[in-house]
Amino acid sequence: MGLGTIISDIGEKVKNFLSSLVSVIADFIKSNTKIALIVTGAVLVLIFLLLVLAVISHTGSRSGQADDTELSLDSNAANDALINETRPGTGFFLPYEPDFVPDVLLEREPRDGWTEEDARPFWTDPLPGNERFWRRRIESGIDSLLEQVP
Numbered sequence: 001m002g003l004g005t006i007i008s009d010i011g012e013k014v015k016n017f018l019s020s021l022v023s024v025i026a027d028f029i030k031s032n033t034k035i036a037l038i039v040t041g042a043v044l045v046l047i048f049l050l051l052v053l054a055v056i057s058h059t060g061s062r063s064g065q066a067d068d069t070e071l072s073l074d075s076n077a078a079n080d081a082l083i084n085e086t087r088p089g090t091g092f093f094l095p096y097e098p099d100f101v102p103d104v105l106l107e108r109e110p111r112d113g114w115t116e117e118d119a120r121p122f123w124t125d126p127l128p129g130n131e132r133f134w135r136r137r138i139e140s141g142i143d144s145l146l147e148q149v150p
Helices: 003-031 034-060 070-085 114-121 131-147
Strands: none
Touching: 003 034
């Protein structure tokens, strides 16, 4: 078994593989002609669009042939400016922050206590005669909160 026999065996295997592949494709086309036509049409449309894109991009680059030297100089200047404006690797990290939270600055001095007159607008006794009303209101509030939970 020399190198020549190995290469000829590989050639035979490739021929057998290609012939079996062609026969499988031919059988598929015979049994599913509509699908084969749709796939062939899609591939041809894709090739056509790629050719149109290549022609458009090729003609767009030829429109300014006289200014090629100026364009290359401008693009080099733009690339140099871009390289100079890049940030160093340390710019991606957040600065050090202390572990303490500063005190709250109040607009007025806090009260030491509340009088009954100060608390009256904010207090309603829920129990006398309104127990059913408050129970429904609390349950509806809880239900609305729980509906928003994923």
